[in-house]
Each structure stands twice: as structure tokens, then as C-alpha cells.
Amino acid sequence: MCTEDKVEQLANLILKHKNSIVFTGAGISTESGIPDYRSPGSGAWEKYDSSIVSIPGFLKDPTQYYNYALEMYPIRANAKPNSAHLLLAKMEKAGLINGVITQNVDGLHLTAGNINVHELHGSIRQSSCLECGQVFPMDDIINRVDEGENPPICETIDGKPCNGLIKPTAVFFGEGLPTRPWTSSVDKCKEASLMIVIGSSLQVSPANSLPDVALKTGSDLAIIDLLDTPFDSRATIKIQDRAVHVSELLMGFLGL
Numbered sequence: 001m002c003t004e005d006k007v008e009q010l011a012n013l014i015l016k017h018k019n020s021i022v023f024t025g026a027g028i029s030t031e032s033g034i035p036d037y038r039s040p041g042s043g044a045w046e047k048y049d050s051s052i053v054s055i056p057g058f059l060k061d062p063t064q065y066y067n068y069a070l071e072m073y074p075i076r077a078n079a080k081p082n083s084a085h086l087l088l089a090k091m092e093k094a095g096l097i098n099g100v101i102t103q104n105v106d107g108l109h110l111t112a113g114n115i116n117v118h119e120l121h122g123s124i125r126q127s128s129c130l131e132c133g134q135v136f137p138m139d140d141i142i143n144r145v146d147e148g149e150n151p152p153i154c155e156t157i158d159g160k161p162c163n164g165l166i167k168p169t170a171v172f173f174g175e176g177l178p179t180r181p182w183t184s185s186v187d188k189c190k191e192a193s194l195m196i197v198i199g200s201s202l203q204v205s206p207a208n209s210l211p212d213v214a215l216k217t218g219s220d221l222a223i224i225d226l227l228d229t230p231f232d233s234r235a236t237i238k239i240q241d242r243a244v245h246v247s248e249l250l251m252g253f254l255g256l
Ligand SMILES: [Zn+2]
Pocket: 129, 130, 131, 132, 133, 134, 154, 155, 156, 157, 162, 163, 164
């Protein structure tokens, strides 16, 4: 079956259920110019050692991470949502999906206009103090680093001195997932009667257990990814194609 026929089948499934949850990975953002940092040859780690985004590496020398962020953050912060992100925002507005669960830290689902977004791995657009938990927009923190405050330090909480180190809320290597987006994602997967996976090869633990949660409650599973995934044989539909290409076709079939 060609991609177009499969996408039409997916559109019919979406219209039938009207209760879908979407799960996205790096593949949805590559066409927004955001490299998949886990992919070999993506170039992200040729200049910097990846230990700077591990908790031990960050705590040992946060200035190295912020030097990297000074160079990389503007590229990521200026990335624009592509038609796959925009389709999901339209689908949520039209009541076709109940929200988006994402492994991505680029914040592009929120930029695109989705409201119910569960960022499993946090976001590069926000940071927080490791001592008091106070949240700061990453734009402001990067400006402070650019002005010479490296590493950036939380000055006060409720008028009292804090002096905690500020870290992006994006999950670093060696760090557990934040609890709230994870538990709400599990609930969303239990409630959904259709789970649509876009741009994730479902390899990374523990996010790769979410399709199991949906399947166990009798949900249909649709997967859009260029690669094979361990869930392909249990999927109602598998579309082996680019997220943007599929989304543009899907937009037509859904009349959005
Ligand atoms: Zn603080």
C-alpha cells in the first residue's frame, strides 16, 4: 500500500476515534533544523564533550555547559514549528486529539499552539534553580551568561539569599524523568482509544513503554517513522515516511 492510501486510512481512524493521544520524538523536529543529538554524525558533539549534559559533568563544571548553550541555544530557540507541529495544533483545536506527549525538549509543540503538551524530558526554553526550584525563562538566563554571569546563580527566593545553580529543565543524562509529565502521560495513554506515534523509533526507555500502556487498554496504535520500531507488528497502521510529508497529506484528508 502506498503512503497516500495509508494516510487516508489513518485519517479515517482519527475521525472515528476523536480521542487520540499523540506521542512525538526527534523525527518530528528534524525538518525544523533541530538535529537528533542521539544520532551518530549529527555533528552536535564534535566540538563539545557530551558529558557536559550529564548531571555529574554539569555539577563539576557548569561553565562548560553554558559555553555550549551560548552557541547552540540561539539555533534551537529560533527553530520554527514545521507543518507536522502545526497539524497537531489544528487537530487539538478541532477536538481530534487529547494532547501531545513528547520526548523532545525543543518546545515546538507549545510554539505551534498545542495546549495539552506533556514534555517528558523537560524543555530547553525553561530553566530552574537546583536549590529552590524557582523557574526562569531560558532566554533571560542565556542573556545573563552572555553578559558574563557564567554560571548563572539564583540570587534570591522570597527576598532571602539562595545562591543555587540554575540548570535548564531539559533532562540531562543520569537524571530521572520529571514525575508530573510522566504520570499524566500514562493517564492519557490509558484514556485514549488511538495512540499516534510520530518520529520516534520507540527505543528510548522508559518512554517506549507508553505504547504498551495504550495497547493494554485496547487502544489502536498508528506509527509514522522512517525506521522500524519494536511495535510495528502490533500497530494498526505503520507509515514508513517523513513526518512532514505524512502531515501535509493528513491535513488534506482531515480537511484542516
Ligand atoms: Zn534558588
